[in-house]
Amino acid sequence: MQRALLALAPRLLVVLLLPAIAPLTGCASLNQAVSNFNTFSVEEDVQLGRAAYQETLGESRVLTTGPGAQQVQRVTARLVEAALVDAPAFAQDFPWEARLIDAPEQVNAFCLPGGKMAVYTGILPVAQSDAGLAVVMGHEIAHATLRHGTKAVSRQQILVGGVAAIDLVLRGSDRDPEYATAAALLATSLIGLKYGRSAELEADRVGLITMARAGYDPREAVAFWQRMAAQGGQQGPEWLSTHPSHGNRIAQIEGLLPEAVAIYEAVTAMP
Numbered sequence: 001m002q003r004a005l006l007a008l009a010p011r012l013l014v015v016l017l018l019p020a021i022a023p024l025t026g027c028a029s030l031n032q033a034v035s036n037f038n039t040f041s042v043e044e045d046v047q048l049g050r051a052a053y054q055e056t057l058g059e060s061r062v063l064t065t066g067p068g069a070q071q072v073q074r075v076t077a078r079l080v081e082a083a084l085v086d087a088p089a090f091a092q093d094f095p096w097e098a099r100l101i102d103a104p105e106q107v108n109a110f111c112l113p114g115g116k117m118a119v120y121t122g123i124l125p126v127a128q129s130d131a132g133l134a135v136v137m138g139h140e141i142a143h144a145t146l147r148h149g150t151k152a153v154s155r156q157q158i159l160v161g162g163v164a165a166i167d168l169v170l171r172g173s174d175r176d177p178e179y180a181t182a183a184a185l186l187a188t189s190l191i192g193l194k195y196g197r198s199a200e201l202e203a204d205r206v207g208l209i210t211m212a213r214a215g216y217d218p219r220e221a222v223a224f225w226q227r228m229a230a231q232g233g234q235q236g237p238e239w240l241s242t243h244p245s246h247g248n249r250i251a252q253i254e255g256l257l258p259e260a261v262a263i264y265e266a267v268t269a270m271p
């Protein structure tokens with residue numbers, strides 16, 4: 001598998017689609033336009049996410065029974081319903097799905113473009129509760145509804161992979177002998193993707209409101225990030241890729257808590 005990837009690498013390391021001009025400009029509206037730039041259609045989000053998901057689950061030990069698996073289904077179902085209240089309309093048609101992967105060393109979770117999610121068992125002890133897991137998955141679901149994955153790929157922040165692999169997955173056939181290699185490369189790239197600092201803070205913000213609306217106490221987000229900070233070097237790639245320090249994240253969350261707590265209290269006061 002590694003050898004096959006290496007053999008294919010020269011053809012897959014393809015030129016960029018658009019220079020990363022955002023850091024060169026001081027103009028907020030241009031920065032906004034660049035951060036929303038996306039060369040992919042919503043249907044392609046779904047297609048790429050599905051291929052990467054199949055590849056990842058195929059190589060993982062998926063747990064379908066037991067309290068952890070039930071917890072993942074229970075929490076993600078409530079979060080998706082809450083997220084769709086103010087998510088863009090296209091997210092209604094995403095093939096939302098979540099699985100628990102047995103990997104105690106992985107303190108991580110992801111939501112691919114198009115809504116395919118996975119939680120690694122290693123993050124459950126840090127999450128501690130349904131509310132703690134809702135912090136993680138509210139954030140991950142926001143990455144999908146905000147289309148951060150294909151936006152990052154459009155800005156050429158994808159390090160491994162490249163246009164050829166994406167093209168093969170989108171327009172090729174899964175009977176193509178190179179399809180599996182391309183899908184594997186895509187999975188590695190999408191799951192290890194660096195979304196960037198502003199996307200991470202945006203996912204924190206949207207995720208916090210989502211968890212509150214789903215009836216999970218948003219104050220748990222501060223406690224969760226404190227536990228993640230205490231984990232130090234054991235964080236998974238999604239959290240390592242985040243540029244905001246835990247302190248910055250927590251500061252933003254604390255600023256948003258009055259609004260989030262009000263939503264949470266209104267939701268939990270309903271009969």
Ligand SMILES: [Zn+2]
Pocket residue numbers: 139143195200203238242
């Ligand atoms: Zn993130």
